[in-house]
Amino acid sequence: MDTFITKLISMSIAQRLVTLRKQKGLTQHALADALGLHITQVKRYEAGTSQPSLEALKKLAKTFRVTTDSLIFEPQELEPDEDLRMQFKAVSDMPADEQRVVKQLLEGMIIKYEAERWSSKAR
Numbered sequence: 001m002d003t004f005i006t007k008l009i010s011m012s013i014a015q016r017l018v019t020l021r022k023q024k025g026l027t028q029h030a031l032a033d034a035l036g037l038h039i040t041q042v043k044r045y046e047a048g049t050s051q052p053s054l055e056a057l058k059k060l061a062k063t064f065r066v067t068t069d070s071l072i073f074e075p076q077e078l079e080p081d082e083d084l085r086m087q088f089k090a091v092s093d094m095p096a097d098e099q100r101v102v103k104q105l106l107e108g109m110i111i112k113y114e115a116e117r118w119s120s121k122a123r
Helices: 002-009 013-023 028-035 039-047 054-064 068-072 082-092 096-122
Strands: none
Touching: 013 039, 013 054, 013 068, 028 039, 028 054, 054 068, 082 096
16 A cells, blocks of 8 residues: 555646546546546546646545545645754654744744735735
8 A cells, every 4th residue: 555655646636536546446437427527527637638626626535535635735745844844843842832932933924924925916
């Protein structure tokens, strides 16, 4: 199973869908029926010419019994870089009160950054 998961996470969403469908023993038609879509749409997803909507992603995840994250994200997109990983480890070793302060500081900086980013887009 580990090699299957390793293979799955290094693929595009289209490749992941094909692999999962085949691993579950489903035809494109059976998957389309399970999702309530036309078979043409499933073929587009698998060819990479169309991207699933949020609702379709939810249905795909339920049908395949996987997370939506595993369908759409490459693993490195969800992981912090090595410097942040080391800093997070250092924070996790701190007493709970100090962890709370660090989390509040981070949250404040994130909110500030997002507010600045959104206000600059509005201009």
